[in-house]
Amino acid sequence: MKCEKLQTCPFYNDKMDIESGLGKMYKNRYCLGNKEKCARYIVSEELGAKFVPVNLYPNMHEKAEEIIAQNK
């Protein structure tokens, strides 16, 4: 299912620096496929959007866990 944050998400809207092929792959995998696995989505759901760092990419799961552990 598509992520409901598509319109506002900096990653989906190409505001984050990433090689375009990789970006496309992540968009398909996470944004249009499985948002529940997206590191940005996970942090946002657990803590709120303001806790999502500008440089957190969808595949950074360990970092997401760290942020959640530190802010819970």
Ligand code: SF4
């Ligand atoms: S899946 Fe993640 S990167 Fe994609 S739009 Fe949603 S929050 Fe942003």
